[in-house]
Amino acid sequence: MIVFTNETDTIFAVASGAGRAALTVLRISGPGSGAVLEALCRRRPEPRVATLRVLRGTDDAVLDRALVLWFPGPGSYTGEDSAELHLHGGRAVLAAVADALVTLGARPAEPGEFTRRAFLNGRMDLLEAEAVADLVEAETAAQRTQALRQLEGSLGGVYRGWTSRLTRLLAQQEALIDFPDEDLPPQVEAGIRAEIAALAGEVGAHLDDGRRGERLRDGLVFVIAGPPNVGKSTLINRLAERDVAIVSPAPGTTRDVLETRVDLGGVPVTLLDTAGLRDSADAIEAEGVRRARARAQAADVVVVVQDASCPPTAPGIDGAQGVVIRVANKIDLARPVGEDVVGISALTGEGLDQLRQVLCDTARQLTQAEGPPPLTRARHRKALHEARSRLQSAGEAELPELRGEDLRLALRSIGRITGTVGVEDILDSVFGQFCIGK
Numbered sequence: 001m002i003v004f005t006n007e008t009d010t011i012f013a014v015a016s017g018a019g020r021a022a023l024t025v026l027r028i029s030g031p032g033s034g035a036v037l038e039a040l041c042r043r044r045p046e047p048r049v050a051t052l053r054v055l056r057g058t059d060d061a062v063l064d065r066a067l068v069l070w071f072p073g074p075g076s077y078t079g080e081d082s083a084e085l086h087l088h089g090g091r092a093v094l095a096a097v098a099d100a101l102v103t104l105g106a107r108p109a110e111p112g113e114f115t116r117r118a119f120l121n122g123r124m125d126l127l128e129a130e131a132v133a134d135l136v137e138a139e140t141a142a143q144r145t146q147a148l149r150q151l152e153g154s155l156g157g158v159y160r161g162w163t164s165r166l167t168r169l170l171a172q173q174e175a176l177i178d179f180p181d182e183d184l185p186p187q188v189e190a191g192i193r194a195e196i197a198a199l200a201g202e203v204g205a206h207l208d209d210g211r212r213g214e215r216l217r218d219g220l221v222f223v224i225a226g227p228p229n230v231g232k233s234t235l236i237n238r239l240a241e242r243d244v245a246i247v248s249p250a251p252g253t254t255r256d257v258l259e260t261r262v263d264l265g266g267v268p269v270t271l272l273d274t275a276g277l278r279d280s281a282d283a284i285e286a287e288g289v290r291r292a293r294a295r296a297q298a299a300d301v302v303v304v305v306q307d308a309s310c311p312p313t314a315p316g317i318d319g320a321q322g323v324v325i326r327v328a329n330k331i332d333l334a335r336p337v338g339e340d341v342v343g344i345s346a347l348t349g350e351g352l353d354q355l356r357q358v359l360c361d362t363a364r365q366l367t368q369a370e371g372p373p374p375l376t377r378a379r380h381r382k383a384l385h386e387a388r389s390r391l392q393s394a395g396e397a398e399l400p401e402l403r404g405e406d407l408r409l410a411l412r413s414i415g416r417i418t419g420t421v422g423v424e425d426i427l428d429s430v431f432g433q434f435c436i437g438k
């Protein structure tokens with residue numbers, strides 16, 4: 001019994017966690033939402049008032065007693081008529097209600113389809129839509145803070161500012177082209193060039209952020225590296241507060257790279273334990289050492305561990321891209337030497353608080369959750385690089401027409417970030433990463 005057919009489907013999905021639970025929130029959105037609600041509850045509740053209703057199938061059988069919310073568009077999350085059913089969280093209830101919805105003409109939503117409709121209906125820009133996904137994915141306080149700031153429009157505000165300045169510039173540039181022989185004061189041309197240079201500088205500074213926004217969103221990688229038997233595995237077990245790695249007095253115990261997730265100062269960090277760095281005739285150990293070196297070189301932070309009771313050896317991690325933190329372990333056997341070394345005993349726990357503090361401070365410095373809003377995705381970075389190079393070429397252009405074209409393309413690149421222009425081709429990839437029901 002289809003109660004409605006229209007060009008835009010009415011969709012539904014579980015918006016809360018699936019599986020047995022006290023409650024399951026089922027979300028509905030689309031032009032048929034009102035009709036579906038009337039078919040299920042016999043009467044549409046007052047808008048935005050949580051109302052207890054008996055839900056009935058098309059055969060009049062009772063499906064559930066649920067709290068129902070009706071959100072008439074456009075003042076809803078998706079910008080279209082939508083509803084929420086707060087059901088008893090059992091599989092049988094959910095299956096019965098889902099069957100009823102399909103019979104009534106609704107269909108299961110695609111991943112991210114609710115937020116995609118919110119974007120297409122102008123309820124949020126593409127950055128805010130991405131922030132919704134980041135908020136759902138956030139594992140730590142700093143990630144949540146960054147996602148909320150982006151959801152509140154802080155990052156979008158930066159790009160909207162540039163967009164309006166570029167739009168003004170383009171208008172001035174067009175005037176130069178349309179009225180060439182007007183004796184426009186020479187400072188108009190100079191003013192345009194100065195503003196182009198200022199915008200290029202601001203975009204460059206925004207790009208030159210050490211990838212702090214992306215790093216916070218993706219999480220940092222800290223690698224524990226150093227010669228065999230210095231206590232690397234004992235240290236990761238201490239920091240992870242669980243037995244991640246095997247500890248033994250035999251050098252060459254750890255072969256594979258072992259990973260664990262820790263929260264350092266609100267920043268999600270993947271902490272790696274690695275094989276002791278040495279030349280080895282044992283092919284398996286040698287492969288472990290190769291992997292250790294490769295991960296250490298690519299890491300955001302390398303914790304180089306030495307044994308305070310032995311003369312330090314060169315760890316052989318040349319070309320490490322990240323921050324290096326030097327640790328002298330086993331200070332229960334000998335006092336550490338050297339200024340910039342953190343002395344600890346992973347066995348007794350001495351010095352561990354100080355090391356944790358150093359690690360947290362480093363993680364926060366690399367992600368700087370405060371400060372101006374950072375870009376947070378590779379697609380932002382790509383579009384900004386395009387915009388900056390267009391601005392630079394506009395600044396060098398002699399012909400007003402060429403300068404105008406470069407400014408137009410710079411405007412387009414920035415518009416792609418907030419989603420105001422030319423984003424049809426990326427919507428699937430942006431919203432495909434969302435979970436169902438979002």
Ligand SMILES: Nc1nc2c(ncn2[C@@H]2O[C@H](COP(=O)(O)OP(=O)(O)OP(=O)(O)O)[C@@H](O)[C@H]2O)c(=O)[nH]1
Binds near residue numbers: 228
């Ligand atoms: N006295 C003392 N012994 C320690 C300390 N930390 C680790 N050890 C001991 O040193 C030995 C090696 O510890 P591991 O954690 O396996 O060292 P590792 O660097 O992971 O060794 P490989 O995986 O073989 O490279 C074990 O017997 C540990 O108990 C420490 O702070 N003080």
Ligand SMILES: [K+]
Binds near residue numbers: 228247248251252254
């Ligand atoms: K060992």
Ligand SMILES: [Mg+2]
Binds near residue numbers: 233245254274
């Ligand atoms: Mg080990």
